Amino acid sequence: MLRRLIVIVTAAILSSNSLTLAADSQKPKPPDQFPPNPLEITTPDPLLPRLPKDKQPLTLEEQQNLEPALDALNREAAAKLQGGDQVTAFEIWNRELRLRRFLGSLAEVQALSRVGAIAWNQNNGDEVKYITQRLQAIQKQAESQKKTAQVDLELWRSLGQAYQNVRSSKEALEAYNQVLLVVRQQKDTVALVEILKTIGELDLSWFDYPKAAPVYEELLGLATSQGDAVNEVTYLQRLAYIYEQTKQPQQSLNVLNKLVEIYVSENNLTGIPELKLAIAANYESLAKKDPNLLLEAFKNYQEAYTTAWQLNEYVRAGDALQKLIALYHSQGQIDEALQVSQILVQTQEQSANFYGMMEAYDQIGQLYLERKDFPQALTAFKKGLELAQKLKHEEAYFNGQIEKISKAKL
DSSP: OHHHHHHHHHHHHHHHHHHHHHHHHHSOOOOOSSOOOGGGOOOOOTTSSSOOGGGOOOOHHHHHHHHHHHHHHHHHHHHHHHTTOHHHHHHHHHHHHHHHGGGOHHHHHHHHHHHHHHHHHTTOHHHHHHHHHHHHHHHHHHHHHTTTSOOOHHHHHHHHHHHHHTTOHHHHHHHHHHHHHHHHHHTOHHHHHHHHHHHHHHHHHTTOHHHHHHHHHHHHHHHHHTTOHHHHHHHHHHHHHHHHHTTOHHHHHHHHHHHHHHHHHTTOGGGHHHHHHHHHHHHHHHTTTOGGGHHHHHHHHHHHHHHHHHTTOHHHHHHHHHHHHHHHHHTTOHHHHHHHHHHHHHHHHHTTOHHHHHHHHHHHHHHHHHTTOHHHHHHHHHHHHHHHHHHTSSHHHHHHHHHHHHHHHO
C-alpha cells in the first residue's frame, strides 16, 4: 500500500513538472533589453577584399582601396541625416566605423571622433554610448601596448579629442595626461604648452577650478620665462578668474597686482579700474581677519574711481563709489559715506544715468535718516521723487518716504 502511494505521488510530481516545462516553453522570451553594440558586429562585409585571418591586417594596397569606399559611406550617411533620416544615417555610419578599424587605430579613432560629435549634437544617446565603449576598448589596447612600445602621441591626442566630442571629460583627461607625460620626457616645450592649454581649458569647461589652477600657474611660468607677454596676460586673467571662483583672496591679489604692473608698464589704463575694484574686494575679504587691510581696500576703491573718471568711464566710476559708500557705511562712517554719495550723484549725472541718480538720492536720504537729520533726508527724497516722476518709476516709494518723514516731524 505504501509503495503504491509513493508511485502515485511521484507520478503527480513528474506530471506537474512536465506541465510547468510545457507552459514555460510556450511563454514568449523577453526581448533583449541590451542590444549588441553595432560597432562590434562581425558579419562579413562585401567592401572587405577578404576576411582577415588571425587578425592579420590588410595590406597597404588593400587599405588604400578600402578608404575611398568608406569616405563614400560617410558622405551617404551625411546626406541621409540632411534629409531627416537619422536612423539610416547612423546605420551607415556604424558600418563605416566597423570597417575603419581595418585601417588602423588612429584612422578608427578619428572617425569615431567625427561621428561621436554628430551623435552628441543629434542627442543620440545610444550612439554616443556605443562610440564611447569602442573608444574605451581602443584605449585599453593602447595602454597595454605602451608597456612594450613607444607611446603613439597622435593616437592619444585623437583619443582625447574623441572623448571630448562625446563629453567624457574624465577619459579625455586620462588620454591627454598620457600625452603630457611623454612631452615632459621629451622636453618639447611647444608641445608641452599646447597640451597644458588643452587640459586647462577642459578643466575650466567642467568648472574643476582646483585642478585648473596649477595648470595655468605652470603655463604662466613658461610664458614668463619665454618673454611671451601676450599669453602671460591671458594666463594671469584665467588665474584671477579661478582664484575668484575658489574664494582665495591672497592668491587672487598676487595675480591681480601682476596684471596692474603689466598694464601700467604698457600704459594700458583701460583695464585698471576693473582690476582695482577686484583688488579692493579681496582686501575687504582679508580684512575680516586682519582689519588693518581695510585701508588697502579704501585706497584701491578710490584709485578705481579716479582712474575710471579720468578715462570717462562713468559707469565703472559709479561702481567704485558704490563700493566705497558701502564700506564707509559698514564702518559706521556716515559723514564720509554722505560725501561720497554726493560725488556719486555728480558721476551719474555726468553719464546721464537718471536711474542711478534716483538711487543715489535714495541712498543719501537713508543715510540722513540714520542720523535723524529729517530735513536733509526730506530734501534728498524729494529730489529722488522728481527723477522718479520723470522715469515713471518708484513714485509710490518716494512718496511713502516723504510721508513718513512728514509724520515723524509732526
